[in-house]
Every structure is written in structure tokens, then in C-alpha cells.
Amino acid sequence: MKFFDRVRDPELEIPLVMGILNVTPDSFSDGGQYASLDQVKYAIEQMQKSGVDIVDVGGESTRPGAAIVTLQEELDRVLPVVELIKEMSDLSVSVDTYKTQVMREAINLDVDLINDVNALQAEGAESLIAKSDVMVCLMHKQGEPANMQENPSYNDVFLEVFEFLSERVKSCENSGVSSANILIDPGFGFGKTLEHNVKLFEQLEQFSVLKYPILVGVSRKKMIGELLGGLPVEKRMVGSVSAAVVAAMKGARVVRVHDYEETIQALKVMYALL
Numbered sequence: 001m002k003f004f005d006r007v008r009d010p011e012l013e014i015p016l017v018m019g020i021l022n023v024t025p026d027s028f029s030d031g032g033q034y035a036s037l038d039q040v041k042y043a044i045e046q047m048q049k050s051g052v053d054i055v056d057v058g059g060e061s062t063r064p065g066a067a068i069v070t071l072q073e074e075l076d077r078v079l080p081v082v083e084l085i086k087e088m089s090d091l092s093v094s095v096d097t098y099k100t101q102v103m104r105e106a107i108n109l110d111v112d113l114i115n116d117v118n119a120l121q122a123e124g125a126e127s128l129i130a131k132s133d134v135m136v137c138l139m140h141k142q143g144e145p146a147n148m149q150e151n152p153s154y155n156d157v158f159l160e161v162f163e164f165l166s167e168r169v170k171s172c173e174n175s176g177v178s179s180a181n182i183l184i185d186p187g188f189g190f191g192k193t194l195e196h197n198v199k200l201f202e203q204l205e206q207f208s209v210l211k212y213p214i215l216v217g218v219s220r221k222k223m224i225g226e227l228l229g230g231l232p233v234e235k236r237m238v239g240s241v242s243a244a245v246v247a248a249m250k251g252a253r254v255v256r257v258h259d260y261e262e263t264i265q266a267l268k269v270m271y272a273l274l
């Protein structure tokens, strides 16, 4: 079954696992790890072996303060990797981008999902997705990656994120995006303090009233380190896996993770014992 059917399958037992494949030299937590083609190939093989459902290919880091890359650079990083995944495996493919031009080229390569941290607010993005019948993940963020962690502020973080996502979904549907193609994501760590992230996590189930599959991405993020007394990124695996399990119990349909093998084990045990 394709990603499209599985993500909305009422019989789905554990969330689908989205394995992160960053092809940037400055990503959040695995900076430079996938620099060479051999390393990318190895990662794809491991994902396939582990039972990952969809690979999220990202060519521009959105971590706080990261450098912006040019369109051509991003295309050169992302497109060959998308082609490689399709050649080597039957994994579904997602492309993490907010640029309409990158979306267009990715769609031409028949990717399954566009994962947009900017929720299709770029010029032409909504109509492109509407025309192409690809799935899309709409994520909330406050501010822009360059400054979003400087002073995040909300009156009610859940309500504001909820209203933003409701508004974006409506706008996309008005542009002709099929409701069956939409996923939503509260955007942990994107213009949010630890307190904001924890509140959103507590209220995660409540996003289910919107009726769109929920994607959660907290893997190796600063919030995990903060919950553990300031652990550095290389020590956040157990915390990240734990958070993925909690997200699953609170209704997430997709979890976006670096440690896919460990996350899949934990989700299987969770399901068996619940």
C-alpha cells in the first residue's frame, strides 16, 4: 500500500515512520553526516531494512540561525538523492522544502509528499500542489529560522497553532488542494520555547478534531535536551524515541525521526503492550 493510503488507514496500528535524510552540511543534529553519495546510499539501505515508511529529503537546514541556500544549490542536493532513493528502494519519498521551484522539480520526479515548514505560503505553492495531486504536510512556525528562537511569544500556544493550521488548510482547499492530501504538524521547536513545546505536546490529541493526519517531529531537538538537563544532541536518542512513543499514543500518524531503527522497535513494543 502506498503512503497515501496507509497514512489514512483506520487499521494503522503504529504511526508511519519518516526517516530524516539531510543532505545539508549544517543540519540540526547530523551536520555533514550524509556528505558523500556512499553515505547516502548506506542510509537508504538501512532505512529500507529497518522498515521506514517514507524518507524525508532536505537540502536546506531550517535549524535556528542556519544559512539560507540558493535555489540551485538546493536542487543540486535534493534531486539526485530523490532519484537514487527511487532507483534503490521502494520507499516513499518526501521533500522538505518551502521553495515552489524545488517542489515543482520534486513533483516531476513523482515524490509522495511535500513537507513544507512554511505551510505553502510561498508564491504559487498552493496552486502547484493543487494541480499535481501530491500530498503535503502543513507545519506551523512563528517567525523565520534565522530569528524564530529569539523571543517566541503566544497568548495561548495551542489555540494560535490550531487557528493557524485551520486557516492554512482552508486556504489550500480553496485553492483546490484535496483534503485527502493534507497532513498537519504543530512544528515543535519552530518559534517555541520549551514551555510552548510541552503545552503543545500535552494538547496534541486535540488537533485530531481537524481530521487530518498529524505529523510530529521532535527528534533530537533542543526541547529533548532541555527536558534532560541540557543533554547535547548526540545524547538525545532515548529521549527522542520516548517522545515518539508518546506522540503515537496521542494520535500522531507519522513521526519524523533520525533514529528510525530504535523508534520502530519502541513503537512495536508500545503497540504490543497497550
Ligand code: 7PJ
Residues within 6 Å of the ligand: 020, 028, 029, 062, 063, 096, 115, 116, 117, 137, 139, 185, 187, 188, 215, 216, 217, 218, 219, 220, 221, 256
Ligand atoms: C520538522 C520538519 C518538523 C516537519 C524539520 C529538525 C529541524 N518538518 N523539518 N516537522 N523539523 N514537518 O529536524 O530538527 O518538526 S528540520
